[in-house]
Amino acid sequence: MEAWREDARVEVGTPRNRAVLARLLLSRGKVIPLDRLIDDLWQGEAPPQALSSLRTFVCQLRRVLEPRAEGRTAPSVLVTEPGGYVLRVGDDEVDSGRFERLFRQAAEGRDPATALRLLDEALGLWRGPAYVEFAGTLWAEGEIARLEELRMTAVEHRLDALLSLGRHAEAVPELEVHARAHPMREEGWRLLALGLYRSARQGDALGALRQARSYLAEELGVDPGPELRRLEADILSQTASLDLPRAVETPRVARPVEEPQALVRCLGRDELLSVTGAALAGAEAGTGRSVVFEGAPGSGRTQLLRAAEALAQVRGFRVAHARTHPLEQDLPYGVARQVFEPILCAMPEAERNQLLSGVAAPAAAAVWDNAVAGPGATHALYWLAVRLAERGPLLIAVDDLQWCDPESLRWLAYLVRRSQRVPVVVAATRATGVAGPEALDELCSLLGPVKLGSPPRQAVETLAAELLGGAQDPGLIEGALRLTGGNAFLLTEYLAAGDRQDGCPASITRWTADWLRKAGTGAVRAAKAVALLDGPAEPAAIAEAAGMELDELAAALRTLVELGFLAEDAPVRFTQPVLRQAVLADLPQNVRWLVRTGAGATV
Known part of the structure; x- marks a missing residue:
């Protein structure tokens, strides 16, 4: 049982205080008579002083829930009514209430993407079993039973989406985990079998249904319900209705659209998205x-790419997505695998074999086992893309x-080159x-580069x-632009965190540390040194603070300039003041204390 006030966790108090709050939450908006509350709290064995103890608990809770009202105005949250107490809080002020609202919205909608987003948010509110202290x-x-049932249903709806x-x-x-952890829930077995079938694992799908049948027979002495029996028959006959819905499996007929219907923010740069439309x-x-x-890190490249994907879906394109990572750079055809594997897994086996036949056959090694793809894989992958596009x-x-x-x-x-x-x-x-690799610049020149700058003032x-x-x-806008330099990511995170005159949002600190880590140890040390000095400084002073030789420092500073973290002209400084705050926030507390006192420090 946790309580929060203005994003800060507050201590509710003793176990009995938490029990009072929990009991009131279960009946929020309704008056609970004193005798009922006492009976529930002491489970029918109330001591003689139970009433006075209850009033003490209520007073302590009021100090937590309404500290500003104490002694000045009548309580408006935990209210005394004739014969009892009532807790007046809105559904969205309680995690369980927010969860139920999001779950209802997801269940009422028909768009699986929207349902998935709502259910992810709803399930993210769970920090453990409901009311576990009072089980x-x-x-x-x-x-407890009602909320757990709703949670399990939400999990299944999310997996269905x-x-x-x-x-x-x-x-x-x-x-796999869900069905075996909750074997009496037939919906979990149904979804598992359906997912396995659509992944071209028909045998495994039937095996999952056999497991469900065996468990239900041994533990409950019953046969599977009609949904599982129907699914088993459909799998055996390879019924077309088991395939993905047409809106996902088969691209819609292309039609012209006047405006990009992007699902993400373009921050006033829709003209850049029009390049994709063309x-x-x-x-x-x-x-x-x-x-x-x-563009530089945080310039909004990924947002525009997501908008391009949404625009393509509107026009009836099949969208295949891949995202690279430094740890996967040494995996041959790793991007090709991300692109084709989900598409091929979702196909019936006969259709997949047809796509991977003939000239496209070597592509199978690149998709299924990227460590052994031969020299003909490039041409085969090209033909695989051609056959899908047909x-x-x-x-x-x-x-990336x-x-x-x-x-x-x-x-x-x-x-x-053949598109x-x-x-x-x-x-x-x-x-x-x-x-990046040597071929990166050549590929980008073939693709047609579109440079990203800062979003316009109106978009901000x-x-x-x-x-x-x-x-x-307008002062808030000016301050945000000054601190972030108009960088799309920094601007969004800064505004989302509120007006931060002191300190730096944690999301920006993590993001900055991640990019510096990718830039290398030298860049990390140089950035910390520049942040500590914070002002015009000779290269020798920066090198001393960083513990680096001048030639090593020069290379690190050049990397930071290319990354967009440091300005190109003298003196050496961060392009966005919030980046310096982020670097300092990631330093040990004693080092930051030295900075505040002006004593100096060495990284």
Whole structure:
């Protein structure tokens, strides 16, 4: 049982205080008579002083729930009514209430993507079993069982949404755990079998249904319900209704759209998204072209790529997505595997074999076992993309090209140079200032670079109004722009965290540390030294603070400039003041104390 006030956790008090609060929460908005409350709290064995003790607990709770009202105004949250007490809090002020609202919204909608988003948010509110402290009490039993049933149903609805979106690779492992942890829930077995079937694992799907049948027979002495029996018959006959819904499995007929219906913020840079729209239209007309969004870390590259994916889906394109990572740079054809594996797994075996036959056959090794793909894989992967595009236009979206493996870079270049022959568009992002494989620059020149700058002032005002509610003081906008330099990520996180005159939002601190780590040890030490000195300083002073030789420091500073963290001109300084705050926030507390006192420090 936890209570929060203005994003800060407050101590409720003794176990008895928490029990009073929990009991009132179960009946929030309704008056609980004193005798009923006393009977529940002491489970029918109340001591003589129970009433006075209860009043003491209530007074202590009021100090926690309404500290400003104490002694000045009548309580408005924990209210005394004739014959009892009532807790007046809104549903959204209680995690269980918010969870139920989000769950209802997800259940009422028909869009699996929206349902998945709502259910992820709802399930994220759970920090453990509901009312776990009071699991042995009669008054909490019913509510505990009700909330647990809702949680289990929400988990199953979420997994169902993943399957509806074709994300079997994510759903099946979770379903394996869920079905075996809760074997009496037939819906878990049904979803597991369906996910396995759509992953081209028909035998495993039937095996899961046999396990369900065996468990129900041995433990309960019953046969599976009609849903499981129908699913088993449909799998055996390979009924077409088991395949993905048409909206996911088969691209819709392309139709012109006047405005990009992006599902993410473009921050006033819709003209950049129109480049993708032109590329998609060109692919439909047989004159395809591709695009790469280039910009400093945090410039909004990924947001524009997501918007491009949404626009492609509206136009009836099949969208295949891949995201690179430094740890996967040495995996041959890793990006190609991300692109094709989900599509192929969702297909019936006969259709998949047809796609991977003939000239495309070597692509199977790249997709299923990227360690043994032979020299013909590049051409085979090209033909695999062609065959998919023949069934409907295809968008291949690759985030963070700078960490793409060399084999996938060669395949993408091979595909882009021949993209005018087929309705295929490659849309990608690249973080400037980050070193990549030798072929990276050549591929980006083929894709057609689109440079990202800062969002316009009007877009920043709109963003602030959206995040903070209504029009904001121009001074806040000016301060946010000054501290963040108009960087899209920094600006969004800064505004979302509120007006931060002191300190730095934790999300920005983590983000800055992550990019510095990727830039290398030298860049980390140089950034810390510049942050500590914070002002015009000779290179020798920075090198001394960083414990680096001058030539080593020069290379590190050059990396930070290319990354967009340091300004190009003298003196050496951060491009955005919030970055210095973030670097300092990541330093040990004693080092930051030295900075505040002006004593200096060495990293």
